[in-house]
Amino acid sequence: MKLYYAPYTCSLSPHIVLRELGLPFELVRVDNKTKQTADGRDFRSINPKGYVAALLLENGQVLTEGPAIVQYLADLQPASGLAPQMGSWERVRLQEMLNFIASEIHAGAAPLFNGELPEEAKAYFREKLFTRFALLEAKLGQQDYLLGATFSVADAYLFTVVSWCKFFAIDVNRWQALSQYMRRVGSRPAVQAALRAEAVQA
Structure with missing residues (x-):
């Protein structure tokens, strides 16, 4: 997984959750002004909304919006207790x-x-x-x-x-x-x- 982030923004939240879960991931910094990623891409080609966070999954899907990302991550490891069981x-x-x-x-x-x-x-x-x-x-x-x-x-x-x-x-x-x-x-x-x-x- 790749987490597209910018310092001092809401992308810190899924970053914390990834580390709480011990999941393997790569951090890719986004320049909020130029919308360029540290690996030389136009961030808007990854997330047309133009803002972090964005999580690129192994299957090529991109998930955006922090509350959705953190719940998705927590559900990868239900035993972690970071989110209650779905449907409860x-x-x-x-x-x-x-x-x-x-x-x-x-x-x-x-x-x-x-x-x-x-x-x-x-x-x-x-x-x-x-x-x-x-x-x-x-x-x-x-x-x-x-x-x-x-x-x-x-x-x-x-x-x-x-x-x-x-x-x-x-x-x-x-x-x-x-x-x-x-x-x-x-x-x-x-x-x-x-x-x-x-x-x-x-």
Whole structure:
């Protein structure tokens, strides 16, 4: 498998999951501005959407969209426990959480990357994001991970997008349980390995 990634983007999430599962894969860096891959291809020929992550499978199929990729990977090794069994109520809860992260945290933070956005607009998006963080704070004040006692693909995704707060001068320590959670997830060997690999290849 090949994972097409760019540093400091949501492609970190499937990268973490690949390392959690111990699956063999190749990292291929994508320049977000030029859309050129490190191996000299036009990334849009791989993913016409033009953004990472994209996972090239052994059969030639390309899978895009982080929440879909991480569930696909977890289902390759069901015993890993990174995703509940397909068809179970717990799996529906995972999908609920992945959708919340995608639509409310990921999409909610994305406008803050726009340097031309007026400060008044940025303040609006920050405050909306903070209401979502309050929901996470309440949940993580009662359990170690998003689905309960064990790490899942949802945690890889949330860790990835919350880590962007440093680019927005948002101090996650304002939310005690969330900040403890970020340290907990960030200390996992697979997370550390993914961060090191992307730093080296960036």
